[in-house]
Amino acid sequence: MSERDKVISAGSLVMISYGLSQLIRLGANLIVTRLLAPEMFGVMAMVTVLMHGITMFSDVGLTDYVIRHKDYKNSHVLNAVWTIQVIRGWLVFILLIGLSFMMSLWQTKYAASSGVYGDESLPIMIGVVSISAIFSGYNSLAPAVLTRELKRGRLELIRLLAQTSGAVTMIGWAYLYPTIWALASAGVVSSAVTLLLSYTMFNFRHRLEWNRERVLDVFNFGKWIFIASAITYLAQQGDKLFFGAKITPAELGVLSIAVMLAGFSTAMIDQITGKVWLPVFSRKSNDVKSLKSNFNKIRLGQDSLVSLFTLIFGIWSPHLIDILYDSRYTEVSRMLQLLLLSSFAMSVASTNKVLLVSLGETKVQMQVMFFKVLSLIVLLPISFNLYGITGGLLAVVISSYVGIIPQYIKMYSVGMLDFWKEIRIILPALLLYSWLIFGKDFAYFN
Template sequence: MPSLKGVAIKGTIWTFLGYGASQSLRLANNLILTRLLAPDLFGLMRLIMALIMGLNLFSDIGIAPSIIQNPRGEEPKFFNTAWTIQVIRGIGLWLLSLLLAWPIAKAYENEQLLWLIPIVTFNTLLTGFNSTALATLSRRIDIGKFTIFQLGAQVISLIAMIVWALFSPTIWALVFGSFLSSVVKLVWSHRLSPEIKNRFQWDPAAARELFSFGRWIFFSTALSFLSSQFDSFMFPKLTSFEMLGIYTVAFTFADIPRMVIGTLSNKVLFPIISRRADLPRPVLRNKILAKRWILLVGLIAILTILASFGDFIVLRLYDDRYAQASWMLPLLALGVWPAVLLRTNSPALMAIGKSNYAAFGNLFRFLFMAVGLPLGFYWGGLFGVVLVVTLNDLPPYLVLNYGLEREGLSGIKQDFQATLLLIASIGFMVMGRYFLGWGIPTFSYFFP
C-alpha cells in the first residue's frame, strides 16, 4: 500500500498537470471565442453562471466533503443516502430557477434571461444525478482518474462551443457547450468506479451525520456565493454587460493562483490533513507549515508575473474591445494573495471539524462587498469597483487566522515572511519594466 506521503506527492503532481492543461484549454477556447462572439454575450453568460453557482452554494450541505471526511464515507448506505439527497437537491434547484427567471429578467431589463435561465440551469438537475464516485476519488486521493475525467469533459465542451460559434456566433454556442459538459460528466461519472453503484436509499443515521457536518458548510458556501459573485450581479447594474465581459477576461487570469491552490486544497490538502487530524495540534501545525512554504514560493512566482506584466498579457492576446482589462488584471492579481495564504492552511480547520470559521469569514467578506461596491463606484467609478474586489479577501483572512490561532494551527509568521518575498519580487519586476520604459501596471487607467 503506497505511503501517505507518496500519495500526496502523486496527487499534487496530477493536480498541477491537470490544472495547467485545463487552463491552457480554457485560454485557447477563450481567445477563439472572444474573436467570434461579442463581449456582452460573455457578460450575460457570466451572470447566468453566477446564478447557477448561487443556487448550488445556497443549498450546499457539503455532501462531497462529508464523504471525504466521514469514516463511513465508503459504506453503500452512507454514499447512497448522500446521492439521494443530491438528486432531490438538483431537481429542487432547477424548479427554483424557473421561479427566479422572470424577476431576474425584469431586474436587468433583458428578455433573453427569461428563457436562458431555465435552459442553462437545467444543468443543475443533471449534476444532481452525478455519481458519488467523484467524491470517493477525492477521498482516496486518486487525482489522476479525476483529472482525466475533468479534462475529457472540458475538451468535448470546448470543441462544441467553437464549432457552434463558427457557424452561428450567438450565445447558443456557450449554452450548448455548458449543457454537453453536464451530460458527459453525468454519464462518465457512473463509469469511474464500477464498485460504486448509486441507487435511491435512505439511512436515518447517515442523513443525520450528513446534515450535522454540513450545517456550517451550508452557511459558509451560501455566504461564499454572496461575497464571491456579488460583483457579477452588481457590474451590469453599475456599468453594462459589455463591461462585465471585459472584467471577466481580467478576473479569469488574475484568479489563476486562487484556482490552482483551491483545486490542490480540495483534492489533496483537505483529504491528507483529514487523515492526520488526530495528531497533536503542534505536530499537525508543523507538518502543514513545512510543506506550505514550497507551495507559497511557487505561487509567488505566478503572482509576480500576473501583477507585473498582466497588462501585456491582455494587450497581446485580445483585441481593442478588451483593452480596459489590461489595467484591471495586475490590480486583481495582487488581491488574490490573502486567499492564497488562506487556502494553503485553512483546510486544517475543515479537517478538524471547525467549519464555522469559514462561515463567519465569508459573512464579513459579503458585508465588505455589499457596502464597498456601491461606495467604490460612487467615489472612484470603475476603478473604485475593481479596487473593492481587489481588497475583498482581507476580511476572511483576518477571521480565519483568528480561528487558526485559537485552534493552535496559525501560520501568521510564515504569512508575513512570504508577503515580504512577494513585495520584493513584484517591486523588482516593476522597477525593471519602468526603467525599460514600459510604464507601471494599472497606471494606464489614469494616463491612457
C-alpha cells in the same frame, strides 16, 4: 505506495490536469472572443453568477462529508448522500426555472433598458443552463471516495474530457452560428459528459435510500457549510451582482475575461488544497504537532510558487493581453493587474480553510465570508462611485484580505498559528508586486 508518494502523485496529477484544463479554457476563450461580441460574454457571466448562487445556497458539503467520514465506502452512507444530491439537483433546477420566469416578467413590466439585468436574452439563458443542475445531481460519488484515497488519475481525465467536449461544442456552434447559444451549450454538454463518465469509468452504483439518522448526520456536519456557502456566494459574487446593475453587458464581458485570467492561480490553489491538502490534513488531524509542521511546510512551498507566478504574470499581463486579444478587450490588462493582488490572500485563505475543515472547524468559514460581505457592502458602493469599475475592483481586493482575520483568530485558539511563518513569503511579495505594478503609475485612479 507510501503516504508521501501518494501526496506527490496526487498533487502532480492535479497540477498537470489543471494546467491542461486552463489551456483548453484559454484556447477556447481566445477563439470565441473573435467570433462573438463582448456583450454576449457579459450576459453569460451573469447567468453563471445567478446559477452559481442558487447552487451555493443549497450546499451542505456532501463531498467533504464523504471525504471525512470514517466509513466512507459504506454503501448505505453513499446512498444516503447520493439521495440528498439528487434532490438538491432537482431543487436547483426548479429554482432556476422560477428565477428565469420572474426575471422575464420583471423585464416586461419595468422595460429595463440598461445594465446586464435588462438584456432580453438573460432569462432564456438561465432556463437553458438550468438543465445542468439535474445532470450534476445524478453524478456518481466515486470522485469523493477516490479523492479521500488520493487516487486522482481517472478523476482528472473525466474532468478534461468533459471540458474538452464542452469547448469543442462551443467553438463549433460559435463558428457556424455566432450567437450567445454557443456559450450556453458548453456548460450543458460538459455536465452531461461528466455524468456519463462518472458511471462508465467506475463501478460505483447508487440507489435512492432515505435514512433519517444518516440524513441528519449529513446536515449536522454541513449546517455551517450551508450557511457559509450562502454567505460565500455574496462574498465571491456580490461584486458581479452589483456591477450587473451598474455597467453594460459589454463591460461585464471584458471584466469576466479579466476575472478568468486572474483566477488561474487562485483556482490552482483551490484544486490543490481541496483535492490534496484536505485529505492529507484529515489523516493527521489527531496529531496537532505533526499537522502544524506539515501545514507550515506546505504553506512555504505554495506561497513561494504563487508569489512567483503572480509577480511574473502581473508584470507581463499588458503585453500578453495585446497579443492574445483584439482592441475590444484592451481594458482587460488594467483589471487583471488589480485583481491579481487577491492571489496572495487566496493562497493564505484557501489553505487555512482546509486546515480548519480537517479539524472539524467548519463554522469559521461562515465568519470569514461574513467579514468579506460586510467589507463589500461598505466599500464597494463608495469605491465605485469614486473610481468606477477600478474602484469597485479595489474594494473586492481589500475584502479578500479582510476575510483572513477570523481564520487567524481560530487558528490561534487551536494552537495552529505561527504568524511569522504566515507572512514570511506573502507580505514581501505583496509589497513588491504593489510597487512594481502601481508604484510609478496612479493612472488607475485618475
